[in-house]
Amino acid sequence: MPNREHKHRILVVEDEAIISMLIEDMVSDCGGEIVGPAxxxxxxxxxxxxxxxxxxxxxxxxxxxxxxxxxxxIRGRGIPVIFATGYGADGLLDKFKDCPTLQKPFSQKDFAQAIDAVRH
Incomplete structure (x- = not known):
């Protein structure tokens, strides 16, 4: 289990530069720190x-x-994963259906709710 100081560090993996920058802003707005982005x-x-x-x-x-x-x-390390996708939750493989999904495009509110849900 990650220790408390690492809980607010969020790994961002996004190949579209504009979306990556938006997510970086959302992480900052949630009081988080970016790891990556990759x-x-x-x-x-x-x-x-x-x-x-x-x-x-x-x-x-x-x-x-x-x-x-x-x-x-990541899941093997016991760290929660949130998928960001235009396909929605229905586009995930069955073994990942338990992961929260952010349907692109998503809002700051949706992002914050997803992050809060996996932190608890």
Whole structure:
């Protein structure tokens, strides 16, 4: 279980620069600290394995590569994952259906609610 000081560190994996910047602003507005952001699968996987964070927000589709292997590493560390996707919860593999999903485009309020839900 991540310790308290890492709970407000949020790993952001998003391949669209504009969306990544919006999410960074949302993290800051929630009082969080960004880990990353990572736009490339390999960079995200390295952060998933090594970085200290309490929550991860993953774009499901990184330039045609699905981020499930990244999510598996993160969940294996006992850290919650939130998927950000245009496909919605119905687009997730069954073994990830328990992960919260942010339907793109999402609001600051939706983001804050998802983060709060996994922190408790």
């Amino acid at each position: 736009a490339k699968f390999d960079d995200a996987l390295a952060l998933a394995r090594e970085a200290e964070f309490g929550v991860a927000v993953l774009d499901l589709n990184l330039r045609g590569t699905l981020s499930y292997p990244i999510a598996e590493v």
